[in-house]
Amino acid sequence: MAKVIPFKAVKPTRAIVGLVASRPYQSYTIDERESRMDYNPYSFLHIVNPGYKYDQIITGTERYKLVKNRYSEFKEDGVFQTDQQPVYYAYKIVNRHKQEFNGIIAATSAEDYEKDIIKKHEDTLEKREQTFKSYLKTVGFNAEPVLLTYPDNDVIAQIISETQKNHAEFEFTMTYRDTHYLWKIDNPDHIETIRREFENIETIYIADGHHRSASSYLLYKEEKARNPEHTGEESYNFFMSYLIPESDLVIQEFNRLVKDLNGLTKEQFLIKLDAMYRIENRGAIPYTPSKPHHFSMYLDGEFYSLYLRKANFKFKTALDKLDAQLLYQTILKPILGIEDLRNDSRIEYQHGRHEMITIKSSVDSGDFRVGFGMCPATINQMKEIADEGLTMPPKSTYILPKLRSGITIYEY
Numbered sequence: 001m002a003k004v005i006p007f008k009a010v011k012p013t014r015a016i017v018g019l020v021a022s023r024p025y026q027s028y029t030i031d032e033r034e035s036r037m038d039y040n041p042y043s044f045l046h047i048v049n050p051g052y053k054y055d056q057i058i059t060g061t062e063r064y065k066l067v068k069n070r071y072s073e074f075k076e077d078g079v080f081q082t083d084q085q086p087v088y089y090a091y092k093i094v095n096r097h098k099q100e101f102n103g104i105i106a107a108t109s110a111e112d113y114e115k116d117i118i119k120k121h122e123d124t125l126e127k128r129e130q131t132f133k134s135y136l137k138t139v140g141f142n143a144e145p146v147l148l149t150y151p152d153n154d155v156i157a158q159i160i161s162e163t164q165k166n167h168a169e170f171e172f173t174m175t176y177r178d179t180h181y182l183w184k185i186d187n188p189d190h191i192e193t194i195r196r197e198f199e200n201i202e203t204i205y206i207a208d209g210h211h212r213s214a215s216s217y218l219l220y221k222e223e224k225a226r227n228p229e230h231t232g233e234e235s236y237n238f239f240m241s242y243l244i245p246e247s248d249l250v251i252q253e254f255n256r257l258v259k260d261l262n263g264l265t266k267e268q269f270l271i272k273l274d275a276m277y278r279i280e281n282r283g284a285i286p287y288t289p290s291k292p293h294h295f296s297m298y299l300d301g302e303f304y305s306l307y308l309r310k311a312n313f314k315f316k317t318a319l320d321k322l323d324a325q326l327l328y329q330t331i332l333k334p335i336l337g338i339e340d341l342r343n344d345s346r347i348e349y350q351h352g353r354h355e356m357i358t359i360k361s362s363v364d365s366g367d368f369r370v371g372f373g374m375c376p377a378t379i380n381q382m383k384e385i386a387d388e389g390l391t392m393p394p395k396s397t398y399i400l401p402k403l404r405s406g407i408t409i410y411e412y
Contacts, residue, residue, distance in 0.1 A: 001112075001117050001199060001200075001201065001202050001203075002108070002109070002112055002117050002118070002150075002196035002199065002201045002202075002203075002204050003071050003108070003109035003110075003111070003112055003198070003199070003395060004104075004106045004107070004108055004194070004195065004241075004243065005086070005106060005107050005109075005159040005195065006086040006087045006088045006106060006107070006108065006132070006185075006191055006195075007086050007087075007107040007161065007238070007240070008082055008083045008084070008086050008087075009082075009083050009087075009089065009105070009150045009409060009410065010075070010080045010081070010141070010408075010409040010410075011080065011081060011082075011083065011170075011182075011407065011409070012042075012070055012079055012080055012082075012406065012407070013078070013079065013080075013081060014169060015078070015325075016042050016079065017124040017153060017170050017172055017407060018039055018078065018172030018173070018174070019042040019043065019170070019408070019409050020042050020043065020044050020315060021043040021180070021404040021405065021406050022036070022045050022405050022406055023176075023270070023402075023404060023405070024094075024405060025045065025048045025049065025405075028045075029047075029242065029251045033049065033377065034052070037049065037052050038097050038295060040177045042046070044143065044406030046070055046074075046208075047066055047067055047070040047071050047074060047143075047300070047406070048143075049108060049376035050063060050066035050067055050069065050070045050338065051063065051066070053070075059260060061134070062135065062240055065136075065138060065141055066389075067135075067139045068138060068139045068140060069195075070365060071141060071195075073130075076412055079083050080409065082407050083184075084302060084306065085186065085368050086109075087184045087185055087186045087191065087194060088104050088105070088106050088184075088185040088190075088191060088194055088355070089104065089105040089106070089182055089183065089184060089408060090103075090104060090159075090160045090163045090164060090182070090183040090184075090185055091103055091105050091180070091182050091184065091189070091242060092164065092180070092181040092182075093178055093179070093180055093181075093401045094178065094179045094181075095176075095178040095400070096176065096177035098180060099250060099393055099400065099401075100159055100248075101244055101248045101250075101401040102157075102164075102244065102245075102248060102405070103160075103242050103243050103244030103245070103248065103402070104156070104185070104194065104242070104243050105145055105161065105241070105242050105243075105408050106180075106194075106240075106241060106243060107238035107239065107240060107241070107410060108146070108238060108240075108243070109238055110216055110217045110219075110220035110221075110236075110237055110238060110239060111220070111232070111237065111370070112141065113214075113216075113217045114217060114220075114221075117202070117203060117204070118146065118148065118204055118205075118213065119203055119204070119205050119206065119383075119386040119387065120205075120206045120210055120386060120391070121205070121382050121383075121385050121386040121390075121391060121392050122206075122391055122392055122394075122396075123210075123391045123394075124210050124211050124214045125211070125292040128209060128211050128215075129214045129215050129218055130215075130245060131215075132211060132212065132215035133216075133218040133222070133352070134217040135174065136215060136216065136219050136412065137219055137412075139155070139221070140411060140412050141238045141406075141409050141410060141411045141412065142212070142239060142240050142409070142410045142412075143405045143406050143409045143410075144209075144212070144240075144403055144404075144405040145209070145241050145242040145403055145408070146206060146208070146209030146212050146213045146216075146239060146241045146242070147203065147206070147207040147208040147209050147241070147242050147244070147399065147401070147403060148204050148205065148206060148207060148218055148241045148243045148244075149205050149207045149243070149244055149246050149248075149249045149379070150198070150204045150205075150244075150245060150246065151201060151245070151246055152245040152246055152247050153197055153201070153245065155193060155197050156194060156197050156198075156245075157188075157245065159185065159190050159193065159194060159331050160185075162190075163183045163185050163190070164181070164183060166183060167364035168181040168182060168183050169182050169183055169184060170182035170407070173212070174404065178401075178402075180404065182407065182408070184405055188217065190227065196241075203387075204243065204319065205382065205383055205386055207244075207249055207297065207382075207399050208295075208399040208402075208403075209241075212239070213239060213241075216239035217239075217388060218288060219236055219412070220236050220237055223236040224237075226235070231408055233325040235410075235411065235412045238410075240408065240410035240412065242403060244401075247387060249377065249379055249399065249400075250398050250399070250400035250401070251286065251376050251377055251382070251398070251399060251400075252349065252351055252352040252376050252378065252398040252399075252400065253276075253323075253324075253351070253352035253373070253374050253375060253377070253397075253398065254324070254349045254351050254352065254395040254396065254397070254398055255349065255350045255351075255352060255356070255359055255371060255372060255373045255374065256327065256347060256348075256349060256360050256371065256372040257347065257348045257349070257350065257359065257363070257367075257368040257371045257372075258332070258338070258346055258347050258368060258369060258371070258372075259345075259346045259347075259367070259368050260346060260369050261321070261336065261370065262335065262336045262337040263368055264335075265307045266299065266300055268335070269299075269335065271383055272335045273306065273331065273335065273400075275309075275312070275328045276292070276308065276309055276312055276313065276331075277295075277306040277307060277308055277330075278306070278307040278308060278309060279304055279305070279306055280304065280305045280307075281302055281303075281304055282302070282304060282305055282402050283302055283303065284301070284302065284303070285303060286303055286355075286356045286357055286360065287303045287304070287305050287356065287373075288355070288373060289296075289305070289355055289373060289374060289375050290375070292321070292323060292375055293307070293308040293310070293321075293377065294306065294307050294308070294374075295323070295372055295373065295374050296356055296372065296373035296374075297370060297371070297373075298359050298360050298363050298371045298373075299363070299368065299370045299371075300341060300386065301364070303356070303360075308326065308330070313326075313330065317390060318381065318384035318385045318387075318388050318390065319385050319388070319390045319391075319392070321381065322377060322381055322385065322392060322393075322396065323374040323375055323377070324374065324392060324393050324395070324396040325392070325393055325396075326339060327372060328393055331372070332347070337383070341392045341393050348368070349394075349395040350362070352373075352376060352398060352399035356373050359372075359373060376397070377392075377397050382397065
């Protein structure tokens with residue numbers, strides 16, 4: 001049922017791909033961004049930050065037009081070249097922790113997104129959707145794939161494995177020490193087999209890139225309505241994705257930090273917690289939960305374990321069983337008074353690879369009063385929530401792999 005097709009990517013040349021590739025623009029500090037642009041004329045950051053050339057901050061439509069200009073200049077200068085035939089791309093990432101991710105970069109269907117064949121598990125903000133839709137419409141390209149995941153498939157895996165026996169078109173390592181490899185899958189039989197295998201998959205899931213996929217869908221709807229000769233095969237009907245099997249996806253947790261106890265003393269706070277949790281003081285020894293519905297807490301120089309009193313809480317949906325939602329329903333909202341997880345300035349998030357020792361440091365610094373750790377969600381939880389048409393709270397998952405911009409580009 002899923003429509004996943006080959007496309008003609010615009011790519012950097014082999015000699016400079018490692019210089020072009022960048023993390024997403026927002027992930028850099030200003031100093032990091034400017035340092036890379038000062039010393040690397042090929043960085044994709046020059047395209048998405050066109051005001052650097054004039055030492056000006058440029059926003060809105062004016063920025064989008066200049067992004068398009070910079071992209072055109074990179075193509076004119078031979079930094080980017082367009083493949084001659086539509087192909088799939090086998091793509092492998094090996095990160096600094098030796099975790100390996102193998103998948104296919106392809107064009108995926110906006111209509112599948114509309115029909116819920118491509119399913120989502122996170123809410124998106126309409127303003128961000130509209131902003132990025134306007135960006136895509138003006139610049140005419142997308143340079144960072146949406147991360148999708150599909151049920152493990154032996155046929156697709158075999159084609160990827162066979163392709164990877166050949167010399168990679170790209171092989172480069174970033175400063176984060178993650179190594180990237182890319183191969184073309186241009187054998188016509190392999191292309192047709194991959195297309196058919198995805199057609200037999202009923203559902204694929206967005207792992208990361210909910211706003212990008214939503215914005216691509218909005219662009220599709222707008223362009224379809226404007227085109228009286230719409231066929232469904234125009235480039236705007238698709239968006240670029242990196243599809244990996246479910247067994248390759250890594251999900252880590254986001255831990256929570258809260259700046260105050262909502263007017264409660266430590267003792268009052270612990271008494272309220274006791275209504276829903278069995279509490280054990282672990283002292284100065286860091287505690288990391290090992291089971292769902294168990295939480296770690298750091299408060300006043302001590303670690304605590306919190307075990308849900310299950311007799312006092314009824315799970316009605318897949319979302320209720322998610323630890324991020326459970327923490328919100330039982331502690332953050334009713335006790336600490338945090339209603340809006342996305343916008344309340346009293347709460348911040350740290351992804352799980354920083355571990356509880358970072359939570360301790362943040363609380364000990366005085367910037368926060370209490371921190372909470374939890375187990376990561378599972379792929380099955382993510383799928384069950386999406387299948388029920390529900391969405392996770394913000395910062396419920398930290399997904400790996402993290403993708404780079406400017407390696408393959410999809411033009412509209």
